[in-house]
Amino acid sequence: MTYTSKEKALQIAKFLDDKKAVDIKILELKDLTIITDYFVICSADSTTQVKALTEYLEEKMDLEGFKPLHIEGFKYAHWVLLDYGDVIVHIFLEETRHYYDLERLWLDAPRIPFESSISDKTRAVYR
Template sequence: MDSLKFCYKITELIKSKKGYDIRILDLRKLSSIADYFVICSADSERQVKAIADEIDRKLTEQGIKNSHKEGYEALNWVLLDYFDVVVHIFRVEARNYYNLERLWGDAPAITIKDNG
């Protein structure tokens, strides 16, 4: 599957669990660590976990396993690494603190419309 299409699949899973402020950062010309970051916000630890679990479960059902995941201990920032696409699920406070969009400010960004 094309990496960008994969990102859109992930954004639908995020939206299904009420994740919001979703952005896709295109890193292809900036870094070799991934083609894209998918970044989203959640309001609580429970919601961060629900979003991460939904992505992991639905993709695993389709035979797509992540290569690495971290952040399940604190649930402020969960990272799911799918090689070409890295998903970042943040509580709002952590997202504001780490500000990946500023750190990767040269990356073209796609903003996904929130539900509602």
Template sequence: MLGRKAINVVILDVRELTSIADVFIIGSGRSNRQVIAIADFLLLELKKQGIKPLSVEGKKEGHWVLLDYGHVIIHIFYEPVRSFYDLEELWIDAKRILITQKPGNKMQEPE
């Protein structure tokens, strides 16, 4: 996601909280077009590795795109929509791993 300039990328470990997935990856774009571009990039890169989604939702509108890979669900939001739904608050008890905004940097856990 960082390669397409996604912002505020967060990983939530939800395996102890729900059976629908182990991990949510949440990121945002600054426009609907950018959200769609991020989704297209992820779909293509994962397809190259032989990984296909179980479901893709919201890609046409670009407000909230959901890529369901079974154990991993990727949410890509237009930033104002992300603020409205606030999944991080909804899953407040999930362990969080923040991603640095520079590609190539290692993941960092929040302090």
């Protein structure tokens, strides 16, 4: 299947949501920078979950025909970056996400709506 950059970002967000990622945000950067069209940002409660989200996303995207151009941070799993060219994925340990606060740094970036399929109450059970 052929995806637009936005469709790819939304599919990535869905995969992350399927694996219980927390606070998924999609930022549209295509009119702000040449590095990528979209950031997908999410959090995890532990380094184990950061790694699990990374591995799951890699597996699911591979099935869709996409391999990351580069992966950074998997060894320590505080902030893993997966570069899919037009979409860059940031999977953060919760504290690390708050420290770097990418959403604030890219305040000008439009947010693409994404609704989690899991309610906050249900998600709390998984924590």
